[in-house]
Amino acid sequence: MVNDISDADARLALSSIEQRRRQVIAEIDMPRWYWWGVALGWVALGVFTDLGHPWLTAAATLLFGAVHSAVAQRVLSGRHRSPQLSVRADVAGPHIRTLVLGYLVGLAAVTVGLGWLADADGARHPVTMASIVVAVAVVCGGPNLMAAVRRRSERTARA
Amino acid sequence: MTAEHRFDELIHQSTRLSIVALLASADWIDFAFVRDRLGLSDSALSKQFTTLESAGYIAIERPVSNRRRRVHVRLTDAGRAAFDGHVAALRDVVATAESASTTL
Numbered sequence: 554m555v556n557d558i559s560d561a562d563a564r565l566a567l568s569s570i571e572q573r574r575r576q577v578i579a580e581i582d583m584p585r586w587y588w589w590g591v592a593l594g595w596v597a598l599g600v601f602t603d604l605g606h607p608w609l610t611a612a613a614t615l616l617f618g619a620v621h622s623a624v625a626q627r628v629l630s631g632r633h634r635s636p637q638l639s640v641r642a643d644v645a646g647p648h649i650r651t652l653v654l655g656y657l658v659g660l661a662a663v664t665v666g667l668g669w670l671a672d673a674d675g676a677r678h679p680v681t682m683a684s685i686v687v688a689v690a691v692v693c694g695g696p697n698l699m700a701a702v703r704r705r706s707e708r709t710a711r712a
Numbered sequence: 713m714t715a716e717h718r719f720d721e722l723i724h725q726s727t728r729l730s731i732v733a734l735l736a737s738a739d740w741i742d743f744a745f746v747r748d749r750l751g752l753s754d755s756a757l758s759k760q761f762t763t764l765e766s767a768g769y770i771a772i773e774r775p776v777s778n779r780r781r782r783v784h785v786r787l788t789d790a791g792r793a794a795f796d797g798h799v800a801a802l803r804d805v806v807a808t809a810e811s812a813s814t815t816l
Contacts, residue, residue, distance in 0.1 A: 558719070560809030563802040566729060570799060573733035576749050577741075636777075637742035644737045 571710065574644075578706045581645050581699065582634040583653070587624065588695035591657070592688035594621070599664070599684025629653055631699060646706055649699075656698055660687050717804055718797035722767055727752070727760055732795050735770065735787040743783035761785065769794060 558566075594617045601613040627633060631649040632640040667683035676682055723732050730750055735741055747757050764770040769791030773784045787795065 558724075558802075558805060560806050563805035563809075566724065566726075567799070567802050567806065569726065569729060570733040570736075570802075573730050573749075574737045577734060577737035632739075635745070637745040639739040641737055641739055 574710050575707060577638065577640055578644065578703055578710065580635050580638060581631045581640055581649075581703050581706060583628050583631055583695070583699055584634055585696070587628050588692050590624070591621070591695075592691040595660075595664070595684045595688045595691060596681070599668075599681040600678075602668075602680040603678045625650075631702060644706060644710070646702065646709070649702055652698065652702065653695075656694070657691075660690060663687055663690070716793070716797045717800040718794070719801040720794045720798040722763070723769070723794060723798045727756075728764060731757075731760055731764065732769065732787065732791065735785060736792065736795050738786075740773070740784040740786040743785060746785065764791070767791075 598610070598613055598617060602610045604610075629650045630642070630645065632642065632645045664680070664683045664687045667686055668680045671679035671682045723729055727750065731746060734746055734749065743754075743757065743761075746752075747754060750757070752760075761770065761772060765772060768788060771786050771788050773786070775782055775784060
């Protein structure tokens with residue numbers, strides 16, 4: 554049966570298969586609202602920190618962490634952006650969760666660094682300023698991070 | 713796991729190949745997603761699903777979410793094995809043609 558088709562037909566079929574696979578890979582993403590939510594929460598934490606009440610900062614941090622972990626259960630895999638499909642774990646790749654959490658931890662370190670710099674420069678609200686800068690990085694960088702994940706999935710699919 | 717290299721005539725038909733290729737990358741896909749990506753009518757897609765379901769290659773489920781009835785389609789283990797074998801067979805054809813052209 555294999556001999557019944559030409560290599561041109563086989564190439565065409567393989568190309569069609571790859572095109573369909575790319576259509577599923579295009580659905581690997583996290584909802585925009587996740588990045589906006591993290592950014593707004595980040596700024597709120599910055600504002601609370603600058604208010605200078607440690608108990609308020611601690612409570613806000615705990616609340617942010619609790620809400621994030623509840624939401625993250627579902628969205629951090631990057632496989633369920635659309636309610637119309639669930640991307641297979643081996644197609645999405647195993648590292649999305651680690652990558653996003655690593656990105657956020659890195660940004661937390663950047664916030665602390667920027668906060669110190671702003672404080673040393675005599676800014677009145679150093680942590681708020683630092684968190685606004687980082688919130689912009691979250692909203693702009695998050696979707697770019699997921700685009701990189703999709704490109705990686707496509708390369709893996711071709712290999 | 714290495715798939716058995718086996719050309720599958722049922723899967724090779726272009727519309728069914730597209731359907732199975734989409735399903736192969738997902739745990740499940742909604743009927744509407746497949747219909748929209750392939751540009752098919754509901755009836756044309758249902759017909760292809762029936763053919764694939766009769767062969768045991770796909771399973772159709774109808775969960776109810778938010779009071780809406782949905783149609784989720786997924787590849788069965790038999791369907792996945794057949795698809796993997798078909799892809800391997802297609803690659804064999806291409807590899808054979810390439811090795812023939814290099815030896816000429």
